Amino acid sequence: MAKDKNSVEKYLAGLPQGRREPMRSLRQVIIDNLPKGFEEVMQGMPSYVVPLSTFPDGYHCTPGTPLPFLSIASQKNCIVLYHFGMYADKALMNWFVKEYPKHVSTKLDMGKSCVRFKKVDQLPLNLIGQLAAKRTVDQWVECYKSVLAK
Numbered sequence: 744m745a746k747d748k749n750s751v752e753k754y755l756a757g758l759p760q761g762r763r764e765p766m767r768s769l770r771q772v773i774i775d776n777l778p779k780g781f782e783e784v785m786q787g788m789p790s791y792v793v794p795l796s797t798f799p800d801g802y803h804c805t806p807g808t809p810l811p812f813l814s815i816a817s818q819k820n821c822i823v824l825y826h827f828g829m830y831a832d833k834a835l836m837n838w839f840v841k842e843y844p845k846h847v848s849t850k851l852d853m854g855k856s857c858v859r860f861k862k863v864d865q866l867p868l869n870l871i872g873q874l875a876a877k878r879t880v881d882q883w884v885e886c887y888k889s890v891l892a893k
Contacts, residue, residue: 750785762817765863769815769822769871776872780880781812788816788825791875798884803891812883813875821852821859824871828878830856831890839874846870 755766770789782794792809795801802808814825829836839858843851846867852859860866878886 751783751789754785754789758817762822762863765822765866766815766817768868769824769866772868772872773813773815773875776875777813778876778879782809784809786811786814788814790814793880793884797880810884810887812878818859821861822863822866824858824860825856826858826874827856828883828886829874832878832886835874835877838877839870842870842873843867 751770755763755770758766773791774783777791780793780797781791784790784792786792786808790811791813792811794809795807798810800806800810802810811825811827813827816823816825826839829839840851840853846869847865849862849865852861
């Protein structure tokens with residue numbers, strides 16, 4: 744899965760002490776649950792993409808770039824999960840919003856494609872694992888193409 748494993752490890756090692764282990768745990772749950780065919784790369788942050796060998800069209804905003812699916816980042820005040828599938832697939836977003844309170848007592852802090860976790864000791868790893876597993880590469884590419892066609 745990992746194309747840029749050393750770069751991802753370097754990113755994680757450079758995080759503040761209190762963020763390293765939560766980010767490593769988050770990364771591992773994604774790796775453990777993401778369907779085959781996605782690739783781990785660095786796109787400014789650890790990202791899980793559809794490689795160009797699978798989907799040569801890549802990301803329409805930056806041609807020649809693999810199609811992003813999921814990314815994780817440590818920002819100043821939170822850990823952020825970017826899930827482009829939730830942005831493009833309303834059913835997936837609705838599922839996540841409905842499931843979130845079953846896993847965490849804090850209020851959901853969500854943007855269009857991002858979920859912010861301010862309490863890094865309360866990352867809903869089981870829920871994130873379920874989310875990562877919900878779409879195969881083929882399902883994500885088809886969803887992406889259908890959204891672009893609109």
